[in-house]
Amino acid sequence: MQRNKIIVVIFEDLNIREVAVHYAEVLAQRINAQIIFLLLMEYNSDSKDEVELLKQKYKDIILKRISEIIGNNISVQAEVMVGNRRSEFYKFLASHRSFHTAVWGGDENAAMEKTGRSAGHWMARIKDELSCPLVIPKKKYKLR
Amino acid sequence: MEKKIKLLVVDDEAIVGKRLKPSLEKHGYEVETLGNGRSAIERIGKKDFDIIITDVRMDDVDGMQILEHVMAKSPRTKVIIITGYATVELAREALVKGAFDFIAKPFKPSDLRVIIEKAAKELKP
Numbered sequence: 001m002q003r004n005k006i007i008v009v010i011f012e013d014l015n016i017r018e019v020a021v022h023y024a025e026v027l028a029q030r031i032n033a034q035i036i037f038l039l040l041m042e043y044n045s046d047s048k049d050e051v052e053l054l055k056q057k058y059k060d061i062i063l064k065r066i067s068e069i070i071g072n073n074i075s076v077q078a079e080v081m082v083g084n085r086r087s088e089f090y091k092f093l094a095s096h097r098s099f100h101t102a103v104w105g106g107d108e109n110a111a112m113e114k115t116g117r118s119a120g121h122w123m124a125r126i127k128d129e130l131s132c133p134l135v136i137p138k139k140k141y142k143l144r
Numbered sequence: 145m146e147k148k149i150k151l152l153v154v155d156d157e158a159i160v161g162k163r164l165k166p167s168l169e170k171h172g173y174e175v176e177t178l179g180n181g182r183s184a185i186e187r188i189g190k191k192d193f194d195i196i197i198t199d200v201r202m203d204d205v206d207g208m209q210i211l212e213h214v215m216a217k218s219p220r221t222k223v224i225i226i227t228g229y230a231t232v233e234l235a236r237e238a239l240v241k242g243a244f245d246f247i248a249k250p251f252k253p254s255d256l257r258v259i260i261e262k263a264a265k266e267l268k269p
Contacts, residue, residue: 048265086248090232091246094232129232
Protein backbone atom coordinates (compact mmCIF):
# COMPACT_ATOMS: atom_id res chain seq x y z
CA MET A 1 0.00 0.00 0.00
CA GLN A 2 1.35 3.42 -0.93
CA ARG A 3 2.10 5.73 1.94
CA ASN A 4 1.92 9.37 0.92
CA LYS A 5 2.21 10.90 4.34
CA ILE A 6 5.64 11.30 5.84
CA ILE A 7 6.65 11.78 9.45
CA VAL A 8 10.15 13.05 10.09
CA VAL A 9 11.89 12.29 13.37
CA ILE A 10 14.85 14.55 14.05
CA PHE A 11 17.89 13.52 16.05
CA GLU A 12 21.00 15.49 16.92
CA ASP A 13 23.12 12.51 17.83
CA LEU A 14 22.98 8.74 18.05
CA ASN A 15 21.23 8.90 21.39
CA ILE A 16 17.97 7.61 19.93
CA ARG A 17 15.11 8.66 22.24
CA GLU A 18 12.72 5.73 22.29
CA VAL A 19 9.78 7.91 23.27
CA ALA A 20 10.15 9.81 19.99
CA VAL A 21 10.48 6.63 17.97
CA HIS A 22 7.42 5.05 19.61
CA TYR A 23 5.39 8.21 19.12
CA ALA A 24 6.25 8.24 15.41
CA GLU A 25 5.51 4.51 15.15
CA VAL A 26 2.05 4.82 16.65
CA LEU A 27 1.23 7.89 14.58
CA ALA A 28 2.51 6.22 11.41
CA GLN A 29 0.27 3.22 12.02
CA ARG A 30 -2.69 5.43 12.72
CA ILE A 31 -2.39 7.59 9.61
CA ASN A 32 -0.62 5.08 7.36
CA ALA A 33 2.54 7.12 6.96
CA GLN A 34 6.17 6.37 6.37
CA ILE A 35 8.86 7.64 8.71
CA ILE A 36 12.15 9.34 7.91
CA PHE A 37 14.63 9.30 10.76
CA LEU A 38 16.88 12.29 10.22
CA LEU A 39 20.20 12.69 11.98
CA LEU A 40 21.69 16.18 11.80
CA MET A 41 25.27 16.06 12.92
CA GLU A 42 28.04 18.57 13.13
CA TYR A 43 31.22 17.17 11.70
CA ASN A 44 33.87 19.12 9.92
CA SER A 45 35.47 17.46 6.95
CA ASP A 46 36.10 18.68 3.44
CA SER A 47 36.47 15.10 2.22
CA LYS A 48 33.32 14.09 0.38
CA ASP A 49 34.31 10.39 0.54
CA GLU A 50 34.85 10.55 4.28
CA VAL A 51 31.51 12.28 4.82
CA GLU A 52 29.69 9.77 2.59
CA LEU A 53 31.23 6.85 4.49
CA LEU A 54 30.27 8.42 7.79
CA LYS A 55 26.72 9.06 6.59
CA GLN A 56 26.32 5.44 5.49
CA LYS A 57 27.75 4.14 8.76
CA TYR A 58 25.37 6.31 10.79
CA LYS A 59 22.39 5.41 8.61
CA ASP A 60 23.09 1.72 9.25
CA ILE A 61 23.41 2.33 13.00
CA ILE A 62 20.11 4.24 13.09
CA LEU A 63 18.21 1.65 11.08
CA LYS A 64 19.57 -1.18 13.23
CA ARG A 65 18.61 0.65 16.41
CA ILE A 66 15.17 1.52 15.04
CA SER A 67 14.56 -2.10 14.03
CA GLU A 68 15.19 -3.07 17.65
CA ILE A 69 12.56 -0.60 18.85
CA ILE A 70 9.68 -0.77 16.37
CA GLY A 71 7.92 -3.38 14.30
CA ASN A 72 8.79 -4.07 10.68
CA ASN A 73 5.36 -3.26 9.29
CA ILE A 74 6.22 0.43 8.96
CA SER A 75 8.16 1.91 6.08
CA VAL A 76 11.22 3.64 7.47
CA GLN A 77 14.19 5.47 5.99
CA ALA A 78 17.22 7.06 7.58
CA GLU A 79 18.94 10.20 6.37
CA VAL A 80 22.08 11.76 7.76
CA MET A 81 23.07 15.35 7.08
CA VAL A 82 26.43 16.72 8.09
CA GLY A 83 27.26 20.37 8.79
CA ASN A 84 25.65 23.34 10.52
CA ARG A 85 22.45 21.75 11.84
CA ARG A 86 20.12 24.65 11.22
CA SER A 87 21.35 25.13 7.66
CA GLU A 88 21.24 21.41 6.95
CA PHE A 89 17.68 21.21 8.24
CA TYR A 90 16.63 24.06 5.96
CA LYS A 91 18.18 22.18 3.04
CA PHE A 92 16.49 18.96 4.08
CA LEU A 93 13.10 20.67 4.21
CA ALA A 94 13.81 22.42 0.92
CA SER A 95 14.53 19.16 -0.85
CA HIS A 96 11.44 17.26 0.36
CA ARG A 97 7.78 17.81 -0.10
CA SER A 98 5.84 18.71 3.00
CA PHE A 99 5.67 16.50 6.06
CA HIS A 100 2.62 15.45 8.02
CA THR A 101 4.39 15.81 11.35
CA ALA A 102 7.89 16.50 12.62
CA VAL A 103 8.85 14.69 15.81
CA TRP A 104 11.71 16.05 17.86
CA GLY A 105 14.04 13.29 18.99
CA GLY A 106 16.64 15.48 20.68
CA ASP A 107 16.78 16.98 24.14
CA GLU A 108 13.20 17.60 25.32
CA ASN A 109 13.85 21.10 26.59
CA ALA A 110 16.13 22.31 23.84
CA ALA A 111 13.48 22.69 21.17
CA MET A 112 10.95 24.26 23.53
CA GLU A 113 12.68 27.21 25.08
CA LYS A 114 12.91 30.59 23.49
CA THR A 115 14.40 32.05 26.63
CA GLY A 116 16.82 30.67 29.17
CA ARG A 117 19.49 28.03 28.79
CA SER A 118 18.29 26.61 25.47
CA ALA A 119 17.22 29.89 23.92
CA GLY A 120 19.98 29.72 21.37
CA HIS A 121 19.10 26.21 20.25
CA TRP A 122 18.65 26.05 16.49
CA MET A 123 15.37 24.11 16.71
CA ALA A 124 13.86 26.60 19.15
CA ARG A 125 14.47 29.28 16.54
CA ILE A 126 13.33 27.37 13.50
CA LYS A 127 10.27 25.49 14.75
CA ASP A 128 7.77 28.30 14.11
CA GLU A 129 8.72 28.23 10.44
CA LEU A 130 7.80 24.58 9.94
CA SER A 131 4.81 23.99 7.73
CA CYS A 132 3.82 20.99 9.85
CA PRO A 133 3.35 20.53 13.58
CA LEU A 134 6.44 19.81 15.65
CA VAL A 135 5.75 17.27 18.37
CA ILE A 136 8.07 16.94 21.33
CA PRO A 137 7.01 13.66 22.90
CA LYS A 138 7.26 13.39 26.65
CA LYS A 139 7.56 10.11 28.44
CA LYS A 140 3.92 10.18 29.57
CA TYR A 141 2.18 10.56 26.20
CA LYS A 142 -0.91 8.40 25.67
CA LEU A 143 -1.34 7.57 22.02
CA ARG A 144 -1.88 3.84 22.19
CA MET B 145 53.15 26.74 -7.50
CA GLU B 146 49.46 25.97 -7.15
CA LYS B 147 47.15 28.72 -8.40
CA LYS B 148 45.26 30.47 -5.62
CA ILE B 149 41.50 30.08 -5.55
CA LYS B 150 39.82 33.43 -6.15
CA LEU B 151 37.08 34.16 -3.72
CA LEU B 152 34.61 37.06 -3.51
CA VAL B 153 32.66 37.85 -0.33
CA VAL B 154 29.61 40.09 -0.76
CA ASP B 155 27.87 41.32 2.37
CA ASP B 156 26.51 44.72 3.32
CA GLU B 157 27.52 44.06 6.92
CA ALA B 158 31.12 45.19 6.62
CA ILE B 159 32.10 43.17 9.66
CA VAL B 160 31.41 39.90 7.81
CA GLY B 161 33.95 40.60 5.07
CA LYS B 162 36.36 42.11 7.55
CA ARG B 163 36.34 38.97 9.66
CA LEU B 164 36.29 36.45 6.84
CA LYS B 165 39.02 37.97 4.66
CA PRO B 166 42.04 37.45 6.97
CA SER B 167 40.87 34.04 8.10
CA LEU B 168 40.37 32.81 4.52
CA GLU B 169 43.61 34.37 3.30
CA LYS B 170 45.38 32.49 6.06
CA HIS B 171 44.05 29.32 4.45
CA GLY B 172 45.54 30.22 1.09
CA TYR B 173 42.61 31.87 -0.71
CA GLU B 174 42.80 35.11 -2.65
CA VAL B 175 39.94 37.10 -1.16
CA GLU B 176 38.09 40.25 -2.23
CA THR B 177 35.23 41.73 -0.24
CA LEU B 178 32.45 44.02 -1.41
CA GLY B 179 29.65 45.69 0.53
CA ASN B 180 26.85 45.73 -2.01
CA GLY B 181 25.34 43.71 -4.82
CA ARG B 182 25.75 46.31 -7.55
CA SER B 183 29.52 46.52 -7.08
CA ALA B 184 29.63 42.73 -7.00
CA ILE B 185 27.87 42.44 -10.38
CA GLU B 186 30.32 44.98 -11.85
CA ARG B 187 33.32 43.20 -10.38
CA ILE B 188 32.11 39.78 -11.57
CA GLY B 189 31.90 41.28 -15.08
CA LYS B 190 35.58 42.13 -14.97
CA LYS B 191 37.06 39.20 -13.09
CA ASP B 192 36.36 35.48 -12.94
CA PHE B 193 35.97 34.26 -9.39
CA ASP B 194 36.08 30.60 -8.42
CA ILE B 195 33.86 30.94 -5.38
CA ILE B 196 31.42 33.69 -4.44
CA ILE B 197 29.96 33.96 -0.95
CA THR B 198 27.00 36.29 -0.87
CA ASP B 199 24.49 37.52 1.63
CA VAL B 200 20.88 37.48 0.40
CA ARG B 201 19.31 40.62 1.79
CA MET B 202 21.06 43.68 0.41
CA ASP B 203 19.81 46.99 -1.00
CA ASP B 204 19.60 47.37 -4.79
CA VAL B 205 20.94 43.99 -6.00
CA ASP B 206 20.34 41.06 -3.67
CA GLY B 207 22.15 37.75 -3.30
CA MET B 208 19.66 35.82 -5.43
CA GLN B 209 20.24 38.24 -8.32
CA ILE B 210 23.97 37.73 -7.92
CA LEU B 211 23.43 33.97 -7.98
CA GLU B 212 21.35 34.19 -11.17
CA HIS B 213 23.92 36.48 -12.79
CA VAL B 214 26.81 34.17 -11.93
CA MET B 215 24.99 31.03 -13.08
CA ALA B 216 24.29 32.68 -16.43
CA LYS B 217 27.80 34.06 -16.87
CA SER B 218 30.01 31.43 -15.28
CA PRO B 219 28.27 28.20 -14.24
CA ARG B 220 31.58 26.72 -13.01
CA THR B 221 31.72 29.34 -10.24
CA LYS B 222 30.48 28.02 -6.92
CA VAL B 223 28.07 30.35 -5.16
CA ILE B 224 27.54 29.98 -1.42
CA ILE B 225 24.50 31.76 -0.04
CA ILE B 226 24.64 33.11 3.52
CA THR B 227 21.66 34.70 5.22
CA GLY B 228 20.42 35.92 8.54
CA TYR B 229 16.84 35.56 7.29
CA ALA B 230 16.81 31.88 6.40
CA THR B 231 13.56 30.23 5.43
CA VAL B 232 12.77 26.92 3.79
CA GLU B 233 11.57 28.77 0.69
CA LEU B 234 14.81 30.71 0.44
CA ALA B 235 16.87 27.53 0.80
CA ARG B 236 14.77 25.89 -1.92
CA GLU B 237 15.11 28.87 -4.24
CA ALA B 238 18.88 29.03 -3.73
CA LEU B 239 19.39 25.34 -4.41
CA VAL B 240 17.05 25.31 -7.42
CA LYS B 241 18.88 28.30 -8.90
CA GLY B 242 22.19 26.47 -8.63
CA ALA B 243 23.75 27.59 -5.36
CA PHE B 244 26.52 25.30 -4.21
CA ASP B 245 25.39 25.58 -0.62
CA PHE B 246 23.21 27.55 1.73
CA ILE B 247 24.13 28.52 5.25
CA ALA B 248 22.05 30.30 7.87
CA LYS B 249 23.64 32.98 10.05
CA PRO B 250 24.90 32.81 12.69
CA PHE B 251 27.40 30.11 11.76
CA LYS B 252 30.82 29.15 12.98
CA PRO B 253 33.70 30.23 10.74
CA SER B 254 34.68 26.56 10.52
CA ASP B 255 31.22 25.68 9.09
CA LEU B 256 31.78 28.09 6.23
CA ARG B 257 35.39 27.07 5.75
CA VAL B 258 34.41 23.42 5.31
CA ILE B 259 31.87 24.40 2.66
CA ILE B 260 34.46 26.56 0.88
CA GLU B 261 36.95 23.69 0.94
CA LYS B 262 34.33 21.35 -0.53
CA ALA B 263 33.60 23.87 -3.26
CA ALA B 264 37.32 24.30 -3.94
CA LYS B 265 37.73 20.55 -4.31
CA GLU B 266 34.91 20.40 -6.84
CA LEU B 267 36.62 23.09 -8.91
CA LYS B 268 39.67 20.93 -9.43
CA PRO B 269 39.63 19.05 -12.73
